[in-house]
Amino acid sequence: MKVLFTGIQPTGLLHIGNYYGAIRNWVELQHKYKSYISIVDLHAITIAYDPEDMRKNVFDLALGLFACGINLERTILFIQSEVPGHAELTWTFNSITPLGELERMTQFKDKAGQHRKNVNVGLLDYPVLQAADILIYKGEIVPVGEDQVQHVEFTREVARRFNARYGDTFPECQAELTANPRIMGIDGSAKMSKSKGNFIGILESREEIWNKLAPAPTDPARVKRSDPGTPEKCNIYSYHQVVTPEPELTRYIAHGCRTAGIGCLDCKRKLLDNLMQVLDPIRERYHDLSGKKKEIRNILDRNAEACRKVSGQTILEVKEKMGLTPVWKV
Ligand code: TRP
Numbered sequence: 001m002k003v004l005f006t007g008i009q010p011t012g013l014l015h016i017g018n019y020y021g022a023i024r025n026w027v028e029l030q031h032k033y034k035s036y037i038s039i040v041d042l043h044a045i046t047i048a049y050d051p052e053d054m055r056k057n058v059f060d061l062a063l064g065l066f067a068c069g070i071n072l073e074r075t076i077l078f079i080q081s082e083v084p085g086h087a088e089l090t091w092t093f094n095s096i097t098p099l100g101e102l103e104r105m106t107q108f109k110d111k112a113g114q115h116r117k118n119v120n121v122g123l124l125d126y127p128v129l130q131a132a133d134i135l136i137y138k139g140e141i142v143p144v145g146e147d148q149v150q151h152v153e154f155t156r157e158v159a160r161r162f163n164a165r166y167g168d169t170f171p172e173c174q175a176e177l178t179a180n181p182r183i184m185g186i187d188g189s190a191k192m193s194k195s196k197g198n199f200i201g202i203l204e205s206r207e208e209i210w211n212k213l214a215p216a217p218t219d220p221a222r223v224k225r226s227d228p229g230t231p232e233k234c235n236i237y238s239y240h241q242v243v244t245p246e247p248e249l250t251r252y253i254a255h256g257c258r259t260a261g262i263g264c265l266d267c268k269r270k271l272l273d274n275l276m277q278v279l280d281p282i283r284e285r286y287h288d289l290s291g292k293k294k295e296i297r298n299i300l301d302r303n304a305e306a307c308r309k310v311s312g313q314t315i316l317e318v319k320e321k322m323g324l325t326p327v328w329k330v
Contacts, residue, residue: 002033004140004143027070042086072299083304089136093132134173
């Protein structure tokens with residue numbers, strides 16, 4: 001089985017953009033690949049944060065991922081900072097990475113622009129740590145959103161460079177994009193994100209979600225109930241396309257929009273019903289797991305231990321190839 005690796009930042013509660021854009025895909029792929037999913041706290045500390053929030057967010061994210069269907073038997077879900085090899089491999093990769101390549105990364109330029117007062121070395125080195133995450137398990141399949149494709153390409157470059165310099169060690173990984181890698185925010189103007197506040201949380205109640213959906217913009221052409229619209233111009237319709245499982249229902253909604261057969265509010269009500277069918281069980285599982293914190297902690301411990309073992313092997317191999325083997329071993 002090929003190795004799948006992906007990481008997710010502990011930035012607070014999950015939203016449906018995370019779920020439909022990434023997590024649901026991981027839940028399916030875990031049956032096809034040997035899967036590692038890391039809560040990447042070492043990446044998260046490259047921007048300003050509160051240590052108490054971090055502690056809480058890391059654990060909440062683990063609960064959230066399990067609640068969404070990440071399976072204990074099939075996926076090794078672990079906390080990045082609990083496996084020291086990631087940072088160690090980063091350092092060795094630093095020594096073969098040209099500075100200019102990191103300075104050119106799109107995400108670095110974006111984040112450096114957003115956090116002008118905190119452009120730290122970690123922010124620049126972020127992609128190298130990401131490459132170490134993937135390569136330390138010899139990962140080949142990396143399911144990510146569009147915005148991470150450049151980092152996966154960079155990882156391939158690191159692997160090639162290492163292999164050329166020190167001998168064949170790492171496979172060349174590839175990004176595996178989700179069918180719908182870009183879920184827009186409820187205002188329809190930007191990608192759904194925690195920081196933009198335009199999200200629907202996966203643990204929100206029916207009422208809370210309705211309060212966000214009801215005033216959400218639709219196709220601007222539909223001013224009155226009797227005005228026909230274009231579903232492709234409606235953000236709510238774009239949600240239907242990912243949330244509503246039966247294509248027949250989606251077609252019915254598209255037709256209703258074009259012919260003014262269905263009003264925007266009714267369309268939103270249908271969306272709410274379909275969405276809650278998915279979110280209700282996730283919320284229930286989350287609350288159930290919240291009562292089992294000790295068990296979850298034990299699982300994370302066990303998984304970190306398994307990762308330390310596998311990554312320790314790679315570190316040994318890397319050190320050997322780089323001439324870092326202690327003399328007493330020869
Ligand atoms: N940078 C990724 C993001 O922000 C998270 C991440 C860290 C990751 N390490 C990874 C993703 C390794 C895939 C593989 O979404």
